[in-house]
Amino acid sequence: MNEIIADLMKVVTDITEGEVQPDPAQTGDDSIRNLGLNSLRMLNFLVTVEDMFGIEWEDDLPESVLGSFEQMARYITEQRDVQYA
Amino acid sequence: MSTLDSTLTAEPATAEAATGSAILDVLRAAAATYGDKPAVVDSTGAGYSYREFLAAIEAGAAWFHGRDPRPPVLFVPGNGPDDVVALYAAITGGSVPLVADKTWTAEECARIAEATGASAVLASVDSALDRTTMPATDSPWPKLWWSELGPTRRNDRLDGIGFGRFTSGTTGMPRCLGFTQQAAVNAANAWRRSAELTERDTVLCLATLNNGLAFNTSLLSVFLSGATLVLHAGRPIPSSIARSIRKVEPTVLTAFPFVFDGLVRGSSDLGRGLRLSVSSAAPLSPETADAWQDLTGLRICDYYGLAEVGPVTFNDSSAPGSVGVPLHGVEIVIEPVAGVDEADGRGRVLVRTASMASRYLDEGEPVFADSLTAEGFLRSKDLGRLDEAGRLWLVGRLGQVVNVAGRKIDPTEVANVIRELPGVTEVVVRGEQSASGELLAAYVESTTVDRAAVVEHCRGRLAVYKLPQRITIAGSLPRNAAGKISSSALSTIGE
Numbered sequence: 001m002n003e004i005i006a007d008l009m010k011v012v013t014d015i016t017e018g019e020v021q022p023d024p025a026q027t028g029d030d031s032i033r034n035l036g037l038n039s040l041r042m043l044n045f046l047v048t049v050e051d052m053f054g055i056e057w058e059d060d061l062p063e064s065v066l067g068s069f070e071q072m073a074r075y076i077t078e079q080r081d082v083q084y085a
Numbered sequence: 086m087s088t089l090d091s092t093l094t095a096e097p098a099t100a101e102a103a104t105g106s107a108i109l110d111v112l113r114a115a116a117a118t119y120g121d122k123p124a125v126v127d128s129t130g131a132g133y134s135y136r137e138f139l140a141a142i143e144a145g146a147a148w149f150h151g152r153d154p155r156p157p158v159l160f161v162p163g164n165g166p167d168d169v170v171a172l173y174a175a176i177t178g179g180s181v182p183l184v185a186d187k188t189w190t191a192e193e194c195a196r197i198a199e200a201t202g203a204s205a206v207l208a209s210v211d212s213a214l215d216r217t218t219m220p221a222t223d224s225p226w227p228k229l230w231w232s233e234l235g236p237t238r239r240n241d242r243l244d245g246i247g248f249g250r251f252t253s254g255t256t257g258m259p260r261c262l263g264f265t266q267q268a269a270v271n272a273a274n275a276w277r278r279s280a281e282l283t284e285r286d287t288v289l290c291l292a293t294l295n296n297g298l299a300f301n302t303s304l305l306s307v308f309l310s311g312a313t314l315v316l317h318a319g320r321p322i323p324s325s326i327a328r329s330i331r332k333v334e335p336t337v338l339t340a341f342p343f344v345f346d347g348l349v350r351g352s353s354d355l356g357r358g359l360r361l362s363v364s365s366a367a368p369l370s371p372e373t374a375d376a377w378q379d380l381t382g383l384r385i386c387d388y389y390g391l392a393e394v395g396p397v398t399f400n401d402s403s404a405p406g407s408v409g410v411p412l413h414g415v416e417i418v419i420e421p422v423a424g425v426d427e428a429d430g431r432g433r434v435l436v437r438t439a440s441m442a443s444r445y446l447d448e449g450e451p452v453f454a455d456s457l458t459a460e461g462f463l464r465s466k467d468l469g470r471l472d473e474a475g476r477l478w479l480v481g482r483l484g485q486v487v488n489v490a491g492r493k494i495d496p497t498e499v500a501n502v503i504r505e506l507p508g509v510t511e512v513v514v515r516g517e518q519s520a521s522g523e524l525l526a527a528y529v530e531s532t533t534v535d536r537a538a539v540v541e542h543c544r545g546r547l548a549v550y551k552l553p554q555r556i557t558i559a560g561s562l563p564r565n566a567a568g569k570i571s572s573s574a575l576s577t578i579g580e
Binding site: 015016043044046047050051056057059061 | 318319320321322323324325328343347350351532560561
């Protein structure tokens with residue numbers, strides 16, 4: 001899961017052209033929300049994550065998943081497990 | 086003439102006309118005509134038939150009467166069917182809702198309440214407001230909460246006013262415009278005619294309800310037509326929106342440019358049921374327009390409106406770059422402007438419609454009448470020209486001319502040139518102060534070009550004095566909820 005978190009952080013760095021560089025030590029609750037991405041950047045982030053990991057965000061996705069690297073990585077792992085089951 | 090038809094005739098947007106019940110008349114006629122047909126639903130199918138819609142609005146209006154708030158009320162809607170019901174309940178209940186942006190902070194809302202005398206807030210749980218910080222109670226709508234504010238001054242400007250909307254906050258403190266009910270009906274009727282909405286249409290609206298794109302194209306105009314309004318229930322993520330489109334199979338889609346950008350990037354199949362795609366609020370990239378045509382077989386049409394006057398023009402995509410022809414009942418005059426080259430007929434765009442605001446509801450300056458000519462035309466800040474076919478072309482904005490060492494530069498002209506550079510998705514050009522005086526600054530949204538490419542591109546297309554001297558390139562520029570660039574936030578880029 002640490003590898004997924006690292007990939008997610010790299011996506012943030014990439015889509016913000018290095019303006020936002022997440023701290024690898026900050027992965028808990030609100031770790032994404034605290035980055036201060038605006039709505040458009042957040043949208044870009046989510047679309048890129050979909051492309052990168054081959055998933056689609058569900059409509060009833062808990063808000064907390066989108067706010068935390070750790071929870072987002074866990075969600076991605078579960079989605080992939082479902083896909084490959 | 087049917088009962089519904091009799092409500093379609095445009096009437097002067099006067100306070101006298103609005104003291105009746107123009108919106109309720111439309112909704113009653115629609116309920117009588119379309120009965121059990123879905124009026125407004127979310128993308129899961131939950132919502133109201135025309136008959137249920139009217140009943141819910143009337144019950145909601147009674148609730149407002151019971152609360153007896155002193156109008157106006159700040160209304161911060163989400164994007165669901167209940168929000169539409171609450172809007173019309175507040176209007177027909179006489180509470181004069183001021184339709185706010187759900188991304189506004191508590192501080193911004195407090196300033197608005199102070200400026201308008203709003204006595205209460207009806208806010209969505211999806212808004213940025215936190216009900217735990219206010220003395221909030223439930224409302225008849227599960228996702229809307231109610232909070233009465235402390236003592237506020239009485240607003241004496243509400244005579245004949247049905248509701249309030251706000252001008253864009255991209256250039257300063259939002260101003261609150263007051264409209265009659267009849268103005269809303271007239272706006273809806275003008276759009277209905279141009280978009281040729283009928284009861285066979287299903288309109289999927291992805292714009293937020295406070296925005297003109299939604300307010301003028303996807304609310305009353307839908308209900309006047311007997312069409313069905315669908316509001317996206319999921320997150321505004323392209324994959325989620327694409328699922329809604331495939332499920333709902335809309336005939337009309339209204340959305341901001343960034344939504345179209347996302348949809349063409351992430352979708353392979355959106356069906357072929359669409360007949361009309363409408364964008365507004367910001368320029369659409371040519372790449373997105375082409376990709377959308379590949380995806381759906383449609384060109385994206387453009388809607389141009391002004392908060393002060395409602396819908397103005399519609400481009401059916403036949404003339405890219407133009408904002409199209411005036412809607413029914415809209416008059417446009419180009420007024421010569423001192424210092425502006427009149428060679429191609431360009432000048433200030435003056436607009437008169439049957440859907441104009443009556444006045445500002447806040448205490449700011451100037452007063453609304455100062456924006457009007459003696460004939461009642463709004464003196465917009467847009468610079469444009471009309472071609473032989475009557476199409477309007479916007480060529481710049483007044484009040485933004487940059488003076489660089491005595492040379493007057495229209496920043497929009499420079500921005501349009503930079504926007505032509507492949508890989509550039511948005512540009513803002515403006516004057517900024519430097520130690521040596523005012524200079525031209527360009528904020529360029531791109532993930533592929535660099536400063537050298539921008540300079541090289543401009544050097545071949547612009548006089549040397551028009552070359553921007555400060556170029557900031559970013560992957561995304563700050564936007565408000567409507568997708569418009571937030572001018573005030575540009576200076577924070579790179580901090």
